[in-house]
Amino acid sequence: MIYWFKLFEKYKNKQFQIRLLIWSVTIGIIFFSLGSGSLASSIPNIAVYYFHNQTEDEGLQWLEEDLSVSISQALSKIEQINYMPLSEVNKIADYQKYKNMVQKKDSMLFGQLANLLQVDLIFSGNYYQGKEDHIDLDLLMYLSSDDHLVEFRRMSASIEELSDLKERIIGIILQESGIDPNMVSLENIIDADDIDEEISGEGFIVEESPQDITAIASVSQDNPLALEYYQKAMELKDKAILEYEGIDFPSKPLWNEAIQDATKAVEADPDFAEGYYLLYEIYRRTKWIAREAESLEQYVDIVQRTNRQVDDNEFSELLIRLAHLKYNAGDTTSAINYLELAISYNRNNVNARSYLMRIYYETGQERKALQQAEEIERIQPGGIELDWFASRTKRISLYGREAFESYERGYKSYIVKNYSEAISHLEQAISMAPAFKDAHY
Numbered sequence: 001m002i003y004w005f006k007l008f009e010k011y012k013n014k015q016f017q018i019r020l021l022i023w024s025v026t027i028g029i030i031f032f033s034l035g036s037g038s039l040a041s042s043i044p045n046i047a048v049y050y051f052h053n054q055t056e057d058e059g060l061q062w063l064e065e066d067l068s069v070s071i072s073q074a075l076s077k078i079e080q081i082n083y084m085p086l087s088e089v090n091k092i093a094d095y096q097k098y099k100n101m102v103q104k105k106d107s108m109l110f111g112q113l114a115n116l117l118q119v120d121l122i123f124s125g126n127y128y129q130g131k132e133d134h135i136d137l138d139l140l141m142y143l144s145s146d147d148h149l150v151e152f153r154r155m156s157a158s159i160e161e162l163s164d165l166k167e168r169i170i171g172i173i174l175q176e177s178g179i180d181p182n183m184v185s186l187e188n189i190i191d192a193d194d195i196d197e198e199i200s201g202e203g204f205i206v207e208e209s210p211q212d213i214t215a216i217a218s219v220s221q222d223n224p225l226a227l228e229y230y231q232k233a234m235e236l237k238d239k240a241i242l243e244y245e246g247i248d249f250p251s252k253p254l255w256n257e258a259i260q261d262a263t264k265a266v267e268a269d270p271d272f273a274e275g276y277y278l279l280y281e282i283y284r285r286t287k288w289i290a291r292e293a294e295s296l297e298q299y300v301d302i303v304q305r306t307n308r309q310v311d312d313n314e315f316s317e318l319l320i321r322l323a324h325l326k327y328n329a330g331d332t333t334s335a336i337n338y339l340e341l342a343i344s345y346n347r348n349n350v351n352a353r354s355y356l357m358r359i360y361y362e363t364g365q366e367r368k369a370l371q372q373a374e375e376i377e378r379i380q381p382g383g384i385e386l387d388w389f390a391s392r393t394k395r396i397s398l399y400g401r402e403a404f405e406s407y408e409r410g411y412k413s414y415i416v417k418n419y420s421e422a423i424s425h426l427e428q429a430i431s432m433a434p435a436f437k438d439a440h441y
Contacts, residue, residue, distance in 0.1 A: 047117050048068055049089065060135070080183070123141050135157055139152040350383075398435075
């Protein structure tokens with residue numbers, strides 16, 4: 001800097017001074033750009049692997065999946081982070097090879113998994129039985145840069161406070177990824193079970209059918225043993241609903257027994273569709289997300305494979321639910337397939353078409369999205385779907401996709417009152433498209 005100042009003083013020629021200033025500014029911009037690029041690329045690629053049950057209590061085995069899946073789904077909704085969803089990890093990594101990695105804190109296996117996934121950080125952990133129905137958790141982080149396994153200070157929470165525990169874990173993951181947790185509304189993404197696309201300001205939510213299981217399929221009586229376990233599980237489920245008054249977890253005794261009996265029912269008859277549907281209902285109530293999806297998928301498969309008679313409208317709504325679970329797990333392809341199947345059972349299912357339209361739109365399939373919007377307009381003339389699609393398409397053509405997507409992120413942050421994040425996204429949209437009136441507003 002002193003060198004440039006001396007040159008400036010030495011040569012009093014005004015034209016030379018102007019050129020010198022231009023050179024200085026240009027060099028400064030280059031260094032700033034290089035610094036910004038390195039800063040942007042400093043955000044690591046991360047993955048979360050399955051947690052391990054060290055309690056010796058089979059009733060708490062469900063937490064291995066619940067912690068991993070729900071944290072994975074929450075992280076998938078945070079756009080600032082470079083995250084590999086657990087669904088993708090499962091496609092690449094052999095579970096049998098790595099299942100004891102966390103328990104043994106095997107840094108060599110962690111390293112092999114990091115290389116396989118091509119990630120910088122892997123998070124997992126062991127949980128233990130704490131005092132007074134509490135869970136003690138030791139969070140682990142593997143850093144591929146120096147082949148080092150870090151163990152964080154033990155965290156503790158009751159089963160009823162699992163959301164708080166997950167929020168603390170996600171906060172640590174964000175910090176280690178170079179992201180300020182205060183810039184992310186964690187309470188709005190943990191255990192969230194709705195679609196985050198808005199329709200005129202209202203969320204698109206997948207609701208459960210009010211119908212009882214008997215409205216979907218008649219209970220099979222071909223296998224007496226399967227039916228016996230099924231009836232026991234149904235009775236236990238009804239008792240659990242009354243006993244726990246909505247505070248439902250798979251480790252609660254009645255729910256645990258119901259799961260065991262329903263599982264025995266489908267083991268006795270692998271094509272017992274109602275048994276899988278009952279498991280789905282239990283897992284949904286107890287928020288065991290991964291098992292909920294598996295059971296519902298088994299039920300759908302049996303109905304399809306055996307040509308069972310079902311109520312088309314009710315079955316179509318169930319398929320939307322399954323698509324929603326798949327979408328949240330990061331499996332967009334399966335979500336689209338199940339929504340298309342839902343429409344095949346009920347061609348006038350506006351919920352299925354609306355959801356499918358938005359997924360098509362998100363994945364850049366605008367023509368297919370428009371087709372769904374037009375079908376919805378045919379079913380419900382004067383609806384908002386065609387306007388919704390046309391409005392987005394028009395603004396993308398005017399301001400560019402990147403600017404519009406920044407605007408949408410800002411709008412969503414504003415809706416959940418995360419104003420600092422909203423301002424950041426909206427300013428980014430304006431910088432890319434200064435004439436973007438909605439972003440200015």
